[in-house]
Every structure is written in structure tokens, then in C-alpha cells.
Amino acid sequence: MTDIDVPVPPTPSVTVDWTNPTSVSKTVLTTHIWTAPPMRRDSPIHDRVFEALRELRADYVRFLPWFTHPTLSVPALEPPTEAGTSWNFGNLDPFVEDFVKASEGRPVVANFATIPGWMLTTPPEYSTDPDTIHWEYENSSGLRDETFTEVADYFFRVASWYIAGGFTDENGVRHESGHRYRFAYWEVLCEPDWNLGISPETYTRLYDAVVERLRPLDPEMRFVGLSLSHVHHDPEYFWYFLDPVNHRSGIPLDAVSYHFYATPQIINPFSPEGNAGEETWNSTFFAQVDAFLDQVRFIDSIRIRLSPNTKTFLNEIGTYLADLMNPDPQIPDWYWTLSGSVHAYLWARCVELGIDLVGVAEFMDYPSMIPGVTLVDWDTGEPNARYQVTKLLLDHFGPGDTHVEARAGYPQFVDARLFVQAVHTTEGERKILIINKGAAEVALDLDEASGTLSFVDVTTGSRPPVSRPVQAGRLTVGPHATAVFTLAAE
Structure with missing residues (x-):
């Protein structure tokens, strides 16, 4: 032979x-944090996590008190009565204070997204244990006040606590905070299409009610609408929300946001059984990014037609694992580097498309939640490869390039x-x-x-x-x- x-x-x-120049970048690269229990001040990793956030030196980091942990994210857990109210910022304030301190004066985005469960027509039960996860806390039963005055008043009081030094509650009692923070943007809800099952028409009415109530607090603060989940990007949300005729007079359409996560899930998002094997993750992730970019182009064509001055924020991008909520995830070391290369590729393509902001999700996560999206280690608080990729891009590139x-x-x-x-x-x-x-x-x-x-x-x-x-x-x-x-x- x-x-x-x-x-x-x-x-x-x-x-x-x-x-031969092809474009000038206007894309901000950033991340977001939420009220994750491992970031509490009594956590052994608290200091390192916030130190890592400060070291990233990202503009427009988004702060998101998330509905899965209402004890940490909702400062009014029970409805007011004649005897008094449940307003208590004792759990939320440390997160906000540490977040603002780590931002060191850079512009930030606020999204106090969670509507108190008692404002829903079917109020959920919840535990006062801050570590308990409540995926059922937000539901699609609808809001009990269909005028949205109750929700707008709630967000007005939360915003007043942090922007205006305090607020007057439902019973006329004054609550002083001493806070005088400034937020570059206020985002109205997070993934309402998924969590609350809100239609485009309902969301638009709610957005208008909240924005109209909050605008007097800070005339320079801008607003972000939609915040659609990665589950689907129904064009009707964009066609309806971005059309100024569907809004109250004078309501600004400063920015819209939506999310994307690449995933190897095929059958069951809560189990690895039947899902694609690790050997397919690489090709699957990049193929999904390329398919999503076609959606981005289509959505942007709607924006340009209806509201060309509105900015586009892809403020949650990342990758999921096959068994995304596994309390004992088996994650290969190379996954974190692969995930970093995927979000770097998506960011770079979004720069080409003129997207205004790309947010890598998410700064802190852990097993039983969605561990595959974290930028820091949930045991030590140390940055992982996804963080290092994000910092590499921030250190070398930026708007104006x-x-x-x-x-x-x-x-x-x-x-x-x-x-x-x-x-x-x-x-x-x-x-x-x-x-x-x-x-x-x-x-x-x-x-x-x-x-x-x-x-x-x-x-x-x-x-x-x-x-x-x-x-x-x-x-x-x-x-x-x-x-x-x-x-x-x-």
C-alpha cells in the first residue's frame, strides 16, 4: 500500500x-445585575462581586430587581390598609446603594420591574425567605386596576424614594430616604410578554401611565419600553408600540429593548434529557445568533419606519445551558469561553447594524436560577471567561470607533x-x-x-x-x- x-x-x-470606512460605531457594551441573593451584604462573595462590577467600568449598567425573589425586590409586599402600609426598603436599599457606588458616577439604567403580587387579580403566595425562588410570583391573571393608576402610583413612589428623597404613601404618611440618585434611563417592566402575558395594546397603555407619572421627577431621565423576552419577538409589539398615534400626547419613545439567548434546548428546558449534546453547542449557538440577526434587521426596519429617533437596546444577550435551572449543573470549563465568543460575535454584528446598546446577561447568577449566564463565579465572586471577554471588548473598543x-x-x-x-x-x-x-x-x-x-x-x-x-x-x-x-x- x-x-x-x-x-x-x-x-x-x-x-x-x-x-475604506464602512461605519462608525454607536454601540454601548454593558451588562446588568439583579437582586441575586448571593450579592447581599452578608454574603461572603459580596465584596468581590461589586469590586468586579466596578473594575468592568461599563456605562449604562442596568439594575433589575427581579420578581423571582420578591422579598428582596418588592418594597411593598402587602396592600395598604387603613391601619398602615407595608413599605420597607430595608432589603432593596443595600443593593441599590452598592450598585450606584460601584458605578462610580457613570450613567446607569433603572428597571424596578416587579409589580407587587397583590396588584394582580390572582395574587401569588410567597415566602419571606430571601433565598426562595418564586417563578410563579408574576402571572398572567391580569392587573386588578385596569386603569393602571395603581401600578403607576407604585412605581412613582419607588422612583421618588431613590430620586426625590422620599414619598408620601397611600395613607398620607411621609417616608424619607435621603437618596438623590440620577438614572439615565428608566425601563418600564421586564419581559411583560412572558411573565405577565401582556398584549401590545395593554403594555402601551401601562407604559404611558407609568411614564406620565414619573417624568416630573427628573426631566432629564429617559425611558425604555417593551423589554421583550427571548421567547418570541412578535412583530406586533413593535408595530403597535413604536407608532406614536397609539400613545398619549407627549409620551416619549426614547428607546425600546428586547432580549436574546442562544440555547441547545430542544425538548425540555428544565432537563438535559432529549436535548442536544455538548458537541453541538458550538454550531447551534452561532447558527441561532445568525438567525436572530435577521430578526434584528426586520425589527429595526419597523423602528426606522415608525419612530426613527427611538434607540434600540438589546439589553440581555447570552447563552443558556440545556438544563438551565439545574441545582447541580455540570458545566464544562470550555463552555464559558464558548459563551464569551458567542456574545462577542453578536455584539460585533450589532455594531455593524447600528444597535445602540448591547447588554451581556448577566453579571451574577447561580445554580437553580440560570447559572449559564453568569459573568462571575457564584462560589467566589471572581470573574469568569464571559466577564473577561466582555472586559477585553470594553478595554479595546467603544462608540466613535x-x-x-x-x-x-x-x-x-x-x-x-x-x-x-x-x-x-x-x-x-x-x-x-x-x-x-x-x-x-x-x-x-x-x-x-x-x-x-x-x-x-x-x-x-x-x-x-x-x-x-x-x-x-x-x-x-x-x-x-x-x-x-x-x-x-x-
């Missing part, structure tokens, strides 16, 4: 035309394993973002360019990005790598 010569595949080249024509591959075709984006930064540097979509390392030819490669891949794990010099334009990017090549100054 004779040996068969197997041809060695050619090395793909990165070609950049630095003289000029993007130029670039491709990775061969004269005849693009290399589908790679994504590249070439940028003139606002600091005058030339950088190339390189994302390896695959699970194997890839060699690259950068046309004799020299410089520095900073990267996160399976070898760096949760450590900060590694940097190394590159000479003569030859380099290798590791599996699931997110890398930034900074060209040496000419």
Missing part, C-alpha cells in the same frame, strides 16, 4: 482596507470558522477583532503586520486576557478565542 499525500490546507489571510472593510479567508471565499472586524479607534490605534467560532485552533496570516495580540480562549480560562507580541503577521488563535490584534504604530 502506498502512502497518500494529504494536502495541507492553506493558511487563511486577514485582509483589511484601512482606507470607525470600522473599515475586512475579511478572513482566501481569495475565493471567506473562512467560516472566523469572524474579523477592523477598527480605527477613537485613540488613533488600528485594531482587529478576531473571533474563532470553532473548537480547534486556527493559524492566521496578517500580511506581515506586527503588533500585540490580547485574547481569551480555552487556555486562559477565567484569567484576565493574555497579551503576547506578534511578529511578521503570523499567529494562532485558540479554540473559542476572542482576540484583539493591535497593530504596531507606523
Whole structure:
């Protein structure tokens, strides 16, 4: 038998035309935090988590008291009576205070999203244990006050507590907070299409009622509407909400938001049984991102037609695990690097599309909730690879950067394993973002360019990005790598 010569595949080249600008970035990259029990002040990881948030130095971080833990997120757990009210910010205030402190004066987004359960026609039961998870706390039974005055008054009092130093309750009693915070945006509810089953018409009426009530508190504060879940992106929400004729006179449409999570779930979101195996995650995640980008283009076409000055916030993006709520998740180490490369790719494509904000979900999560989306370790509070990818992007890119024509591959075709984006930064540097979509390392030819490669891949794990010099334009990017090549100054 004779040996068969197997041809060695050619090395793909990165070609950049630095003289051909394609767009100027306006996309803010950020994250969000919620009232997760491991972030309480008595938690052993509290200090490290908020230190990591401060070190990220992201603008427009979103603060979201979430309905799954009403004892921590709802400061009025029971309805008012003639004898008094249940207003108590003792559990919520520490989260807000620590969040604002970690933001160090940067603009932030508030979304005190949870409507008290007693305002629903079918009030849920709840435990006072702050660690108990209540997925049933919000439900689609409807609001007991169909004029939405009750809900608007509730959010007005919450906002007044943090913006105006206090409020007067339902019985005429004054409550003083001393807080005088400023929020760049106030988002009205979170995923009401999923949690509450609200129609586009109902949500629009509720949004108008809340915004009209809150606007006098801070004339400079802007508002975010919709906040649609990843479950579906029904175009009717956008067609209806973005049409100014469907709103009260003078109600602003500053921004709309919606979410996306790539997932290997096929059959049962609460069990790994029957779902796709780990070997498919890589291709599945990136295919879902590409499909979602078509939705983004369609949704943006609606926005441009109806309300072109409204901004678009994709303020929750990430990846789920197959058994997303497993109390004892078995997560391979490489998942975190893969997930980071997926959200880096989605962010980069959104920059190309002119999306105003991309928020990586979510800063803190843990087993029994949705552990696969966390940016920090739930046992130690230390950053993981998803955090490190986010910080790599924040440290190297930002709004105002000029993007130029670039491709990775061969004269005849693009290399589908790679994504590249070439940028003139606002600091005058030339950088190339390189994302390896695959699970194997890839060699690259950068046309004799020299410089520095900073990267996160399976070898760096949760450590900060590694940097190394590159000479003569030859380099290798590791599996699931997110890398930034900074060209040496000419």
C-alpha cells in the first residue's frame, strides 16, 4: 500500500482596507445585575462581586430587581390598609446603594420591574425567605386596576424614594430616604410578554401611565419600553408600540429593548434529557445568533419606519445551558469561553447594524436560577471567561470607533470558522477583532503586520486576557478565542 499525500490546507489571510470606512460605531457594551441573593451584604462573595462590577467600568449598567425573589425586590409586599402600609426598603436599599457606588458616577439604567403580587387579580403566595425562588410570583391573571393608576402610583413612589428623597404613601404618611440618585434611563417592566402575558395594546397603555407619572421627577431621565423576552419577538409589539398615534400626547419613545439567548434546548428546558449534546453547542449557538440577526434587521426596519429617533437596546444577550435551572449543573470549563465568543460575535454584528446598546446577561447568577449566564463565579465572586471577554471588548473598543472593510479567508471565499472586524479607534490605534467560532485552533496570516495580540480562549480560562507580541503577521488563535490584534504604530 502506498502512502497518500494529504494536502495541507492553506493558511487563511486577514485582509483589511484601512482606507475604506464602512461605519462608525454607536454601540454601548454593558451588562446588568439583579437582586441575586448571593450579592447581599452578608454574603461572603459580596465584596468581590461589586469590586468586579466596578473594575468592568461599563456605562449604562442596568439594575433589575427581579420578581423571582420578591422579598428582596418588592418594597411593598402587602396592600395598604387603613391601619398602615407595608413599605420597607430595608432589603432593596443595600443593593441599590452598592450598585450606584460601584458605578462610580457613570450613567446607569433603572428597571424596578416587579409589580407587587397583590396588584394582580390572582395574587401569588410567597415566602419571606430571601433565598426562595418564586417563578410563579408574576402571572398572567391580569392587573386588578385596569386603569393602571395603581401600578403607576407604585412605581412613582419607588422612583421618588431613590430620586426625590422620599414619598408620601397611600395613607398620607411621609417616608424619607435621603437618596438623590440620577438614572439615565428608566425601563418600564421586564419581559411583560412572558411573565405577565401582556398584549401590545395593554403594555402601551401601562407604559404611558407609568411614564406620565414619573417624568416630573427628573426631566432629564429617559425611558425604555417593551423589554421583550427571548421567547418570541412578535412583530406586533413593535408595530403597535413604536407608532406614536397609539400613545398619549407627549409620551416619549426614547428607546425600546428586547432580549436574546442562544440555547441547545430542544425538548425540555428544565432537563438535559432529549436535548442536544455538548458537541453541538458550538454550531447551534452561532447558527441561532445568525438567525436572530435577521430578526434584528426586520425589527429595526419597523423602528426606522415608525419612530426613527427611538434607540434600540438589546439589553440581555447570552447563552443558556440545556438544563438551565439545574441545582447541580455540570458545566464544562470550555463552555464559558464558548459563551464569551458567542456574545462577542453578536455584539460585533450589532455594531455593524447600528444597535445602540448591547447588554451581556448577566453579571451574577447561580445554580437553580440560570447559572449559564453568569459573568462571575457564584462560589467566589471572581470573574469568569464571559466577564473577561466582555472586559477585553470594553478595554479595546467603544462608540466613535470607525470600522473599515475586512475579511478572513482566501481569495475565493471567506473562512467560516472566523469572524474579523477592523477598527480605527477613537485613540488613533488600528485594531482587529478576531473571533474563532470553532473548537480547534486556527493559524492566521496578517500580511506581515506586527503588533500585540490580547485574547481569551480555552487556555486562559477565567484569567484576565493574555497579551503576547506578534511578529511578521503570523499567529494562532485558540479554540473559542476572542482576540484583539493591535497593530504596531507606523
